[in-house]
Amino acid sequence: MRSPSSIAVLVASLAHAQAQYLVNELSFGFGTRISPEGQQSVPNFSLQGRPNVPELLSNKIILTPPAPGNQRGAVWADKSLPHQNWIADVDFRANGPERGGGNLNIWLVRDGAHNVGSGSIYTVGKFEGLALVIDQSGGSGGMIRGFLNDGTTDFQKHHNPDNLAFGHCQFSYRNLGRPSQIKMRHSESKFVVEVDSHLCFESDKIRLPSGYNFGITAASAENPDSFEVFKLVVLNDDNNHGSTSSYHQTNHGQNQDQNQNQNQNQNQGQNQGHENNNNQQAGQQQKPPHQGKLTFGRSGMVVDDPFDTVIPDQQAEKITSSKAQFEDLHNRLQSVNHHLSSIFRAVSQVNSIGEQRHEEVSTMLGELKGLITTKVDHRCDALESKLANLEKEMRSLRNELAAKLRDSENSIKYHVSDHHETLKDTVQKHAAPGHTRLILVIVGGQLLLAAGYVYYKRRKSSPKKYL
Incomplete structure (x- = not known):
C-alpha cells in the first residue's frame, strides 16, 4: 500500500504531464x-x-x-x-x-x-x-x-x-x-x-x-x-x-515503491519486493516484446532501456525464509536469462547486419568493377577507332599534297619551257637583220665621210679664178 506522500507525488506528476x-x-x-x-x-x-x-x-x-x-x-x-x-x-x-x-x-x-x-x-x-x-x-x-x-x-x-x-x-x-x-x-x-x-x-x-x-x-x-x-x-x-497511445505508462509508482522499500522494515520490504516483481512480470506480459516504457520528464519523451529494468540488490539478512530465497533466485535467474537472450539477439542482429553490409559492399564493388571495365574498354575502343581514322586522314592528306605538288611542278615546267622556246625564236628572228643593218650603216657612214674629205681636198687645191 502506497503512503499518502507517494500518492501525492504521483498525482502531481500526472497533473504536470497532462493528457498527452x-x-x-x-x-x-x-x-x-x-x-x-x-x-x-x-x-x-x-x-x-x-x-x-x-x-x-x-x-x-x-x-x-x-x-x-x-x-x-x-x-x-x-x-x-x-x-x-x-x-x-x-x-x-x-x-x-x-x-x-x-x-x-x-x-x-x-x-x-x-x-x-x-x-x-x-x-x-x-x-x-x-x-x-x-x-x-x-x-x-x-x-x-x-x-x-x-x-x-x-x-x-x-x-x-x-x-x-x-x-x-x-x-x-x-x-x-x-x-x-x-x-x-x-x-x-x-x-x-x-x-x-x-x-x-x-x-x-x-x-x-x-x-x-x-x-x-x-x-x-x-x-x-x-x-x-x-x-x-x-x-x-x-x-x-x-x-x-498514452504516454502515461510510467514507472513512477515502481520507483516510489522501491524508495519506500528502503525505508520500511524487513517484512514490508520482502512483501513489496514480491509485489514489484509481480508488477514487472505483468508489465512484460502486457507490453509487446522489445518495447520500452515511455516516460515524460524535463528532457521530453524517452524510452527506458530494457537493461535498466534490473532487480534491485537486497541484503542477505533480509531473506529469512526458503520461499523468499527461492523467489529471489528465480527472479534473478530469469532476469539473467532475459539479458542473455537480448545479448544473443543483438549479436545475431549485428552479424546479420554485417553480412548484409558485406554482401552490399561486394555487390557494389562488383558493379563498380564491371562499370569501370566496361567504360575503360569502351573508351579504349573509341580511342583506337579515332586514332585509326586520324591515321587514314593523314595518309589521304599526304597523298593529296604529293599529287598537288607534282601537278604544280609539271605545270611550272611546261609554262617555263614554252616561254623559253618562244623567247629564243623571237630573239633569233629579230637579232640577225639588226646586225647587218648596223654594219651597213657604219660602213656607209665611213664611206660618206671619206668621200666628203676627198672632195674637200680637191676643192682646196684647185686654182682660184678671179673675175
Missing part, C-alpha cells in the same frame, strides 16, 4: 528500434537522398555521412498531422571537422515529400507551412531560426532568405558528443520552440492548420557535418484521431 498521447504513425525512435528487425525502412516514413539514400541503423538515421561532402538526406512522414494542438520532439546530433558546414531542417509543410524533397531552406522553392532551420548562419557558432510561408514566396529565388525568419536563438549544436533535443509546442494560444528544455523563442501570432506533413532534411557542405536523427515523436491531447 503518442501519435504512432507520425513518430519513430520511441521504441528500442527505429525499424523492425530485418527491415531497412522506417514504418510510415519515406527516406530520400541525393546522391545516396540516408543510412538507417537500429537507433538512428544518418541523413548526411561524415564523408564525402555535398550530400542531402531526408525522412518524411507518409501521413499528415490531423491535430491542431501538438508537441513535436526531435533528437539529433551533429559531428564534423573544425570548419565543417551544413544545415538541418525540420519541416511541417503541405505535401513535403514532393514540394520539398531533400532540399533545404536555401534550395526549396515555394512551400506552404513551417520550417525550423539549425545551421551556422552569419558565421555564428550555431543558430535556430523559424520560417513561415503561405506558398507565395520562392525561397530559392529570394535575394536574402535569412531576413524572412520570424524567430531565432543562439544554439551551439556541433560536436557535443550527445544528442540535442528540439521541442515544438503548438496550441491555440501560442507556438513555442524549446532547445534542451530551455526556451528558444515563442509567438502568439502563429496558427498552423492541420493536414501538413512532418519531415526532417539535412544538407552537408564541402567540409561536411554528419547529421544523425534519433527520434521524431509527435504528441497530442486527443486520442480520437489516428493511432495513438
Whole structure:
C-alpha cells in the first residue's frame, strides 16, 4: 500500500504531464528500434537522398555521412498531422571537422515529400507551412531560426532568405558528443520552440492548420557535418484521431515503491519486493516484446532501456525464509536469462547486419568493377577507332599534297619551257637583220665621210679664178 506522500507525488506528476498521447504513425525512435528487425525502412516514413539514400541503423538515421561532402538526406512522414494542438520532439546530433558546414531542417509543410524533397531552406522553392532551420548562419557558432510561408514566396529565388525568419536563438549544436533535443509546442494560444528544455523563442501570432506533413532534411557542405536523427515523436491531447497511445505508462509508482522499500522494515520490504516483481512480470506480459516504457520528464519523451529494468540488490539478512530465497533466485535467474537472450539477439542482429553490409559492399564493388571495365574498354575502343581514322586522314592528306605538288611542278615546267622556246625564236628572228643593218650603216657612214674629205681636198687645191 502506497503512503499518502507517494500518492501525492504521483498525482502531481500526472497533473504536470497532462493528457498527452503518442501519435504512432507520425513518430519513430520511441521504441528500442527505429525499424523492425530485418527491415531497412522506417514504418510510415519515406527516406530520400541525393546522391545516396540516408543510412538507417537500429537507433538512428544518418541523413548526411561524415564523408564525402555535398550530400542531402531526408525522412518524411507518409501521413499528415490531423491535430491542431501538438508537441513535436526531435533528437539529433551533429559531428564534423573544425570548419565543417551544413544545415538541418525540420519541416511541417503541405505535401513535403514532393514540394520539398531533400532540399533545404536555401534550395526549396515555394512551400506552404513551417520550417525550423539549425545551421551556422552569419558565421555564428550555431543558430535556430523559424520560417513561415503561405506558398507565395520562392525561397530559392529570394535575394536574402535569412531576413524572412520570424524567430531565432543562439544554439551551439556541433560536436557535443550527445544528442540535442528540439521541442515544438503548438496550441491555440501560442507556438513555442524549446532547445534542451530551455526556451528558444515563442509567438502568439502563429496558427498552423492541420493536414501538413512532418519531415526532417539535412544538407552537408564541402567540409561536411554528419547529421544523425534519433527520434521524431509527435504528441497530442486527443486520442480520437489516428493511432495513438498514452504516454502515461510510467514507472513512477515502481520507483516510489522501491524508495519506500528502503525505508520500511524487513517484512514490508520482502512483501513489496514480491509485489514489484509481480508488477514487472505483468508489465512484460502486457507490453509487446522489445518495447520500452515511455516516460515524460524535463528532457521530453524517452524510452527506458530494457537493461535498466534490473532487480534491485537486497541484503542477505533480509531473506529469512526458503520461499523468499527461492523467489529471489528465480527472479534473478530469469532476469539473467532475459539479458542473455537480448545479448544473443543483438549479436545475431549485428552479424546479420554485417553480412548484409558485406554482401552490399561486394555487390557494389562488383558493379563498380564491371562499370569501370566496361567504360575503360569502351573508351579504349573509341580511342583506337579515332586514332585509326586520324591515321587514314593523314595518309589521304599526304597523298593529296604529293599529287598537288607534282601537278604544280609539271605545270611550272611546261609554262617555263614554252616561254623559253618562244623567247629564243623571237630573239633569233629579230637579232640577225639588226646586225647587218648596223654594219651597213657604219660602213656607209665611213664611206660618206671619206668621200666628203676627198672632195674637200680637191676643192682646196684647185686654182682660184678671179673675175
